[in-house]
Amino acid sequence: MAPLTKSFFSILLVFLIFTSCASDEEKKAAHFEKGVSYFEKGEYKSARLELKNAIQLDPKYTRAYEKLGETELKLGDAQGAFRAFSIVAELDPENVDAQVKLATFLLLARQFEETRQRLDKILNLEPDNVEALLLLGGLYGAENSLFDAEATFKKVLEIDSKKIQAYLGLARVLAAQGKIDDAESTLKQAVDIDSANLNARLALFNFYLREKKIDLAESTVKEIVADNPENANVSVIMGNFYLRQSKPGPAEAAYQKAVATDPTNVRYQMILAGFYNATDNKEKALATYRQALDAEPDNIQVMHAIARYYVDQNDVENAEAQIAAILEKRQSYFPTRVLKGELLAKKQEFDEALQIFNQLVGEEPDSSRVHYLKGLTHLGLRDLKSAKKSLTRAVELEPRNIRARLLLAEIYLRERDFELAQKETEKILQDQPGNYQARLILGNSYMFQKKTSEAWDTFQSLIQVAPENPVGYYRLGVLQQALRQYDDAMVNFDKALSLNPSLVDVFTSTIQVYAAQKQYHEALKKCDRQLALYKDNPAIAAVVQNLKGGLYLAQGNKKAAVESLETAIKDNSNYLRPYYTLARIYLDEKQEDKAIAQYKAVLEVNPDQPQPHMLLGVLYDAQKRFDLSEKHYRAALEIEPDFAAAANNLAYILSEQDKNLDEAMAFAQKAKGKLSDSPYVMDTLGWIYYKKGLYDLAIGEFSDALAKLPDNAAIVYHLGMAYHKKGDNDKARTELKKALSLDADFDGADEARKVLAEI
16 A cells, blocks of 8 residues: 555656646746737736736746837836846847847947947848848948948848838938938938838928928928828927928917827827917917816826916916925926926025925936026025036036026126136037027126137127127127227117117116216216106116216216216115215215205104115215114114115125124115115125125125126125135135225225235
């Protein structure tokens, strides 16, 4: 009985082993067949799962890896596909199809040496493998070996005279060699061979576009659309063509046709909405976005596009609501979180924006856009050092991030680092030769470096590129003014004003040219004409009255000067310059006590006027009676809490006496909120930053102020002191020397000499 039992169990064991093997084979085959079935039905995620199950049962299942590679391609996972085909090639080195796919990946990644090794392996096995030869032709083209590429594509056509891809490759190479007629003939031949081949016809259309044969391009794309009435994509291509040709009517019709052709696909509605947005048809844009959302209410991308629209329109309330709705559905949705940070920065809620961007950088450290927005936010916080760091990182990640480069160039210009500003703009212009802002920064960089001919050519190019933009004429006029070419400068200033009469800087430069030539009468007449033109615009009127005051002062007519300056103050009480000019007049005339008595008398009649308090504060400032000036600035602010000029001056005298720098900062920031473009306010805020040891922030403010008042000795001195405290003694020396050359006796001149002696 025992031997029988032993034999029975041996037979049973063998049976179980074979049954198990058979079962695994059956399971593997079943998973594979299911994977193929899902693939054919377009259910690629399910196909991936089944194929991976088959591979788990047999890690050397070559067919499953091949199908998995194709599935990963359908899912858009190029890395997954590359891994799958790499395993196929390892398991079956003579699997030519897998080797071709790997070579394709490597060529797309511009890994040329590895591509060549793969292709050599394939062509050793199959010298006439058409797919490998096509890749070899593409490789030669990428390496600019145009004649080798031409020979390779021609070899493919010898093997298969109807291979459309070879015609297209050959046409590209011929065009690159300058054989334009041969390239066109080759593309036409491809179309003749297979008139239904969309790639060939689109290649011919794009060829005509590149060669600027617009009529032929238009007729070609019309024929493509007519022959493919069910293909919405070709209608989009036609719409894009008309948009580039500045023909919004036909473009709109083409995009609408795409929507009508495939009405259930929101992609085409989104393209149409984007067109309306780009052509400033905002109502239609929003309506079309909403149609797309009605079709797919849970489509996060459509919801995000609507949020983006609201942010771009500065519709804060709707933008916030839409962003909140998206993040309620998908709390971690990265694009909308970026948009939320961008909206906060637009609202100048920079600290909150920075918190978001810091989180996003931690999650996606290689996002150039997030680094750019973070840099923009640091700039809002006046933290130039951090702004430069973030913007530099943005450019490292995406060298063609033009907005980041422009901001960097502007920062360098503001910091008076003109060589770096020049280098950044030159890099921009390599990619975008027509970029207006880059040319403007470059021209200013040249001018400040005293590269006169280069600046001249650059400003002239601005005029040629955009003859209706006044900026080019103005900057060229400023250069001519500096060169004392007054007649030419006046021609350009007048041209700029004819394009935009509201440009205060241009008008100011015009008056300066008259004053430099002592043509005071003509200058005053021009001021009066400007006042008549802008009698309903008190901000511009105040500037013009201040200019009149300066002209009268230059003529020695102090009575008329005082009248104009006081009128300027009435027109715009927050405009600082006339206060200082008035104070200087009284000081020069030794009449400050008389002026003080006059303004006190005004207050006795009407004590609720802030302007007399402001004037008294300025006069007491000049006498260095800071306790009294502080008293009157505070009185002015009690009467009018938003009196920015008083807030600025109070902040400055508090900082000068090192009295409560935090309170001084609060007043300075209040002034900056109201007078963001005032160089005096920038200087005050910068001086407080300096006192608090925030030297990078101080340098940013002083540099901004000097862009407006380049010859103000006190501000130049402040910039030099900030550089000195930061440890940049070369720049400190340059600025302090410049300050003393501008005015040997300004407040702080002795300290400037002392620091210069030390460094």
